[in-house]
Amino acid sequence: MIPLSYYLILSAMLFAIGAAGVFLRRNLITILLSVEIMLNAVNLTFVAFGRFAGDLDGQIITFFVMTVAAAEAAVGLALVIALFRHRESLNPDAFTTLKW
Amino acid sequence: MPETVTFFLFAALAVIASLLVIGQRNPMYSVLLLIASFGALSGLYIQLEAPFVAVAQIIIYAGAIMVLFLFVVMLLNAPKEDAAEWDRTHPLRQPGVARWGTLLVGLLIVQLAMALLAVREYHTPVGAQSDATAVNSVAEMGRSIFTRHTFAFEATSILILVAMVGAVVLARREGDQ
Numbered sequence: 001m002i003p004l005s006y007y008l009i010l011s012a013m014l015f016a017i018g019a020a021g022v023f024l025r026r027n028l029i030t031i032l033l034s035v036e037i038m039l040n041a042v043n044l045t046f047v048a049f050g051r052f053a054g055d056l057d058g059q060i061i062t063f064f065v066m067t068v069a070a071a072e073a074a075v076g077l078a079l080v081i082a083l084f085r086h087r088e089s090l091n092p093d094a095f096t097t098l099k100w
Numbered sequence: 101m102p103e104t105v106t107f108f109l110f111a112a113l114a115v116i117a118s119l120l121v122i123g124q125r126n127p128m129y130s131v132l133l134l135i136a137s138f139g140a141l142s143g144l145y146i147q148l149e150a151p152f153v154a155v156a157q158i159i160i161y162a163g164a165i166m167v168l169f170l171f172v173v174m175l176l177n178a179p180k181e182d183a184a185e186w187d188r189t190h191p192l193r194q195p196g197v198a199r200w201g202t203l204l205v206g207l208l209i210v211q212l213a214m215a216l217l218a219v220r221e222y223h224t225p226v227g228a229q230s231d232a233t234a235v236n237s238v239a240e241m242g243r244s245i246f247t248r249h250t251f252a253f254e255a256t257s258i259l260i261l262v263a264m265v266g267a268v269v270l271a272r273r274e275g276d277q
Contacts, residue, residue: 001103001225001226001227001228002103002104002107002147002225002226003223003224003225003226004224004225004226005219005223005224006107006111007144007148007226009216010111010114010115010144012212013115014114014115014118017115017118017119017121017122018118018122020122021121021122023192024122024190024192025122026190027127029127029130029131029169029172029173030121030122030124030127030130032169033121033122033127033130033131033134033169034121034122036134036161036165037118037121037122037134037137040137040138040141040161043141043153043157044141044144044145047145047148047150047153048148048226050148050150050235051148051149051150051226051227051230051235052226052227052229052230053229053230054229054230054231054234054235055230055234055235056234056235056237056240056241056244057244058235059150059152059153059235059241060241060244060245060249062150062153063152063153063156063245064252064256066156066157066160066161067160067256067259067260068256068259069161069165070160070164070165070260070263071259071260071262071263072263073165073168073169074168074263074264074266074267075263075266075267075270077168077169077172077267078266078267078268078270078271079270080172080176081172081175081176081270081271082270082271084176085273090176093189093191
C-alpha cells in the first residue's frame with residue numbers, strides 16, 4: 001500500500017510544474033495547459049485524501065473541478081481565438097492594453 | 101510489490117510528461133504530452149480505488165478538453181514561439197525582478213523542507229484507515245451527487261451553460277450579426 005504522503009508529494013510536484021509553466025512560458029496556449037496541470041494536481045490530492053478518509057466527497061469534488069476545468073478551457077480558448085484575431089500573436093505581452 | 105512499481109511508473113510518467121509540456125516550444129507536442137500525463141494520473145486514480153474518476157479523467161480531460169486544445173492549436177496554425185526573442189524580453193529576466201523571484205523561490209523551498217520534516221506519519225498507507233468498498237462504488241457516488249450535492253450539481257449546469265454561451269459570443273467575429 002502506498003503511503004498518503006507519496007501522493008501528496010507527487011501532487012505538489014505537479015502543481016509546482018504547472019505554476020512554473022504559468023510564470024515562465026510566453027505562449028497563451030501553454031499557459032492554459034499549465035493551468036490544467038495545476039487543476040489535475042489538486043484533483044489527485046482530493047482523491048488521495050478521500051481514499052485516506054474513506055469518504056466519497058473527495059471524488060465528488062474532483063468531478064466538479066473537472067466540469068469547471070472544461071468551462072474554463074472553453075472560455076479561455078475562445079478568448080485566445082479572439083485575441084489572436086486582433087494581434088496575430090500568442091505572446092501575452094502583445095495584449096497589455098485593455099482597449100484598442 | 102507490484103503496487104509500488106506501478107505507482108512509481110505512473111508518477112514518473114506524469115512528472116516527466118508535465119515537465120516536457122512546459123519545456124516544449126511547439127504547442128502541438130505540449131498538448132499531446134499533456135494527454136500522456138493525464139493518462140498516468142488516471143492510472144493513479146485506479147490505484148486509489150476511484151474508477152469513476154479514472155474513467156472521467158480519460159473521457160473528459162484526455163478526450164474532450166485536450167481535443168478542444170488541439171483544435172485551437174491547429175485552427176490558429178500557431179507558429180512555434182519565437183524563443184530567443186520572447187525569452188530575452190521576458191519580464192522575469194529583468195535583474196530586479198529576477199533577484200526577488202530567486203529570493204521567493206528560496207524561501208518557498210526552505211518552508212517546504214520545514215513542513216516536510218515536521219510530518220510524523222510518513223508511512224501510513226493511504227488505505228489503512230478505511231476499506232476500498234467505502235469509496236469505489238459508483239452507485240453510491242451518484243446517490244451522493246443527486247442528494248447531498250444537488251445544489252452544486254445544478255449550479256454546475258448553469259456554469260456550463262454560461263461558459264457555452266460565453267465561448268460562442270467571444271469567439272464570434274465582430275462583423276457577424
